[in-house]
Each structure stands twice: as structure tokens, then as C-alpha cells.
Amino acid sequence: MGDPYELIIIGGGPAGLSAGMYAARSRLPTLLIERAMPGGQIVNAELVENYPGFPEGISGAELASLMERQATKYGLEISVAEVDGIEVAGEQKTVRTSEGQYHAKALIIAGGSEHSKLGVPGEEELRGRGVSYCATCDGAFFRDQVIAVVGGGNIALSDALFLTRFASKVVVIHRRDQLRATRILQERAFAQPKIEFLWDTVVKSIEGNSEVRQLRLMNVKTEAEALLEVSGVFIAVGLRPNTGYLEGVLALSPEGFILVNEQMETGVPGVYAAGDIRAGSPRQVSSAVGDGATAAISAERYLSSI
Amino acid sequence: MAAPQHVDDNSFNEVVIEAKMPFLVDFWAPWCGPCRAIAPIVEELAGEYEGQIGFGKLNVDENPKSATEYGVRSIPTLLLFKDGKPMTQIVGLRSKAELKKHLDASLT
Numbered sequence: 001m002g003d004p005y006e007l008i009i010i011g012g013g014p015a016g017l018s019a020g021m022y023a024a025r026s027r028l029p030t031l032l033i034e035r036a037m038p039g040g041q042i043v044n045a046e047l048v049e050n051y052p053g054f055p056e057g058i059s060g061a062e063l064a065s066l067m068e069r070q071a072t073k074y075g076l077e078i079s080v081a082e083v084d085g086i087e088v089a090g091e092q093k094t095v096r097t098s099e100g101q102y103h104a105k106a107l108i109i110a111g112g113s114e115h116s117k118l119g120v121p122g123e124e125e126l127r128g129r130g131v132s133y134c135a136t137c138d139g140a141f142f143r144d145q146v147i148a149v150v151g152g153g154n155i156a157l158s159d160a161l162f163l164t165r166f167a168s169k170v171v172v173i174h175r176r177d178q179l180r181a182t183r184i185l186q187e188r189a190f191a192q193p194k195i196e197f198l199w200d201t202v203v204k205s206i207e208g209n210s211e212v213r214q215l216r217l218m219n220v221k222t223e224a225e226a227l228l229e230v231s232g233v234f235i236a237v238g239l240r241p242n243t244g245y246l247e248g249v250l251a252l253s254p255e256g257f258i259l260v261n262e263q264m265e266t267g268v269p270g271v272y273a274a275g276d277i278r279a280g281s282p283r284q285v286s287s288a289v290g291d292g293a294t295a296a297i298s299a300e301r302y303l304s305s306i
Numbered sequence: 307m308a309a310p311q312h313v314d315d316n317s318f319n320e321v322v323i324e325a326k327m328p329f330l331v332d333f334w335a336p337w338c339g340p341c342r343a344i345a346p347i348v349e350e351l352a353g354e355y356e357g358q359i360g361f362g363k364l365n366v367d368e369n370p371k372s373a374t375e376y377g378v379r380s381i382p383t384l385l386l387f388k389d390g391k392p393m394t395q396i397v398g399l400r401s402k403a404e405l406k407k408h409l410d411a412s413l414t
Binding site (some may be wrong): 035036037038043044059060080081082098099127128129130131132133134136137139140141142187211237238251 | 342400
């Protein structure tokens with residue numbers, strides 16, 4: 001299907017779009033495959049405040065669309081398809097997708113990550129009925145209500161701060177007694193009177209009939225259980241890589257991230273990984289963009305050597 | 307190509323519930339990033355399933371009644387109605403291939 005490409009990039013987040021821009025400027029016939037719409041995780045970010053060049057911050061959706069425009073301006077081709085698998089033995093690589101097969105001599109895998117689930121009873125059943133993974137999408141449904149945020153990282157605190165615009169109270173539930181989030185977010189959260197913290201606490205189950213009514217909690221130190229009445233719970237307990245189809249194909253870390261060296265090489269000649277999907281990524285827009293550039297430069301070097 | 311029609315609280319009953327064909331409603335709002343991502347997929351599907359399934363978009367900011375009535379507390383949510391009853395609720399950004407499976411199921 002289609003003309004043979006020199007390079008295929010899987011994933012249209014910041015890493016993939018950056019790689020695509022570099023490849024297109026190098027005049028490599030390049031196809032980027034994205035399953036929904038370019039941008040990746042950042043389309044959920046209300047405001048990206050730590051990407052250099054935007055001192056007032058920029059909305060994630062806006063940043064994504066600027067990155068897409070910059071990449072396609074130089075001729076990057078983008079297709080919408082869901083990738084099912086890749087074949088990487090030999091010089092010609094194959095990408096199997098929902099829309100057919102594509103071939104290229106080099107691949108950059110930049111498929112990013114997805115929010116992790118808590119894995120507790122009620123989570124799946126009440127998704128969309130009070131259980132949410134996207135504060136910017138769903139916050140406004142919880143005006144003047146009490147809601148919980150589960151997690152202690154940057155996404156959890158950004159979500160909690162955003163949700164104070166709507167909710168009467170936001171309870172942050174964290175399994176440890178200190179936060180992982182960056183200091184500036186911690187300072188803002190501690191100063192926000194609508195935010196309360198429950199430390200050393202995990203969610204045992206999410207309860208309610210047709211919508212979320214309460215959380216069953218447990219203190220991990222005392223093992224005491226408690227109920228918390230909330231009408232919504234936002235889950236921000238980390239990200240897992242979209243590498244299900246790569247098991248047995250590429251070397252992965254125990255957590256499923258793709259192992260690479262500093263050139264973003266996976267160990268299979270001509271196959272690279274970039275962004276959140278690679279092991280050791282700091283999972284920032286700026287690091288993903290850097291990974292994408294590195295991977296594209298490595299791929300270009302490989303393509304001119306074969 | 308058929309574009310999804312705008313549905314509001316007033317027209318919901320007539321357009322969606324009384325529809326002769328299965329009908330997919332895209333609950334969205336302007337401030338929701340993933341809603342912007344799923345919109346072009348829904349538009350393409352509206353073209354591909356023209357004459358078999360009806361498609362509509364409902365802005366939850368302007369039409370809170372319908373969202374509340376169907377328990378929508380997360381967007382994007384796609385609600386697929388058949389014979390006036392909600393048959394499938396799809397929450398969050400999904401691939402076109404996955405959405406097609408749900409749409410095909412409503413046609414059997």
C-alpha cells in the first residue's frame with residue numbers, strides 16, 4: 001500500500017512531530033501515522049507553562065497545532081490509522097495498521113503513553129459517570145461539588161489546581177506522605193484553600209450506582225479504612241507506554257518502555273524510539289521534542305549509510 | 307458529504323429519539339482538547355455511514371439538560387441511540403476503527 005517511504009514515524013505527539021519536521025527538512029519521504037489527531041497527551045493540557053519560548057504559557061491544543069503546521073509545512077505526510085504491529089527483520093520494515101500495511105527502510109516509534117488505571121472495583125463501570133482521566137475535559141461537570149484527585153505528580157496537581165475553578169473542594173489522595181510534583185505546583189496547591197490532602201492513602205474502590213457517590217479509602221500506614229463522599233474522581237497516577245504490540249519485537253524495560261541508547265537507537269538497525277515511550281524519558285514536551293530531533297538525525301545517518 | 311447536524315436540548319427528542327435510523331450524538335464543548343481531536347473522525351464517519359446512521363453534535367455548555375439526562379459527565383462522549391434508546395456509550399478519544407465496530411454493531 002502506498003509508495004515505499006524512507007521513514008515511517010509512529011505517533012504524532014511532540015516527539016513524532018519534531019522527528020517529522022527534521023525528516024521532512026532533510027527531504028526524506030516520510031509518513032507519520034497517528035491514531036487520532038496530532039498532539040498526543042498535550043491536547044489535554046490546559047496550559048503548558050514549561051516549554052521554552054512561551055513565557056505566558058500556551059494551551060496544549062494550540063501548541064500541538066503549531067507543531068503540526070510546522071512539520072507539514074516542509075512536506076511531512078500524516079495518515080490516521082491505528083498501528084497493530086511492526087516487522088523489523090531485514091532492510092525493509094513493515095508497519096501493520098487498521099488501514100493496511102506501510103513499508104519503509106527506517107522507523108521511529110514515538111507512540112507515547114496513556115494514563116494508568118487504578119485497577120480498583122468501580123473504576124471501569126463508572127468511567128464517564130464521575131470517573132475521569134482528563135480534568136480539562138470534565139472539570140466543568142462538577143461545579144460546586146466535592147471531587148477527588150488521585151496521585152501526587154505534576155498531572156495530579158495541575159488537575160487539582162484546574163479543578164478548583166469549578167469544585168467547592170478538591171481532595172488530593174496520595175499514597176505517600178510527600179509529592180513528586182515540581183515545587184512550583186506544590187507551592188500553588190498548598191496555597192489554594194479549596195485543596196485538601198489525604199496522605200498515605202489509597203483508593204480501595206469507587207462506589208455508586210449510576211454515578212460516583214463515594215470512595216473507599218485505606219491509610220497504608222494504619223490500614224484504617226474510611227469513606228469519602230465525592231461526586232467525581234480524577235485519576236492521575238502515572239502513564240504507561242503504548243508498547244503492547246512491541247513485546248518480543250524490541251527490547252523493553254520491565255515496565256514496558258523501549259530501551260534505547262543516547263542516539264535513540266533500539267538495537268535493531270534502522271529502528272528508533274523517541275519521547276515518553278522510551279525508557280528513562282523525563283516525559284516533558286521539551287525532552288520529547290529533543291528525542292524526536294535526535295531520532296530523526298540518527299535515522300537520516302542510517303539511511304545514507306545503507 | 308453529510309456533516310453531523312447540530313442538536314440542542316430543544317431538538318433532541320425530535321432529531322435523536324424519533325430518528326428512524328440509529329443516531330450517534332457527539333457530546334462536546336469548545337474547551338475540551340480531545341473533543342477537537344475526535345470531531346474530524348466523527349465527520350468522516352458521518353460521510354461513510356450516510357443513509358444508514360444519523361450523526362449529531364451537542365454542545366454540553368449550551369445544552370446541559372440533555373447531558374444531565376443521559377448521565378454524561380465526561381467529554382468527549384459518543385452516545386449511540388437505536389430505536390430511541392441509548393445503546394452504546396463511548397467515553398474518551400477512540401480510534402476510527404474502534405468506533406466503526408460500534409457503529410456496525412448498531413446496524414445488525
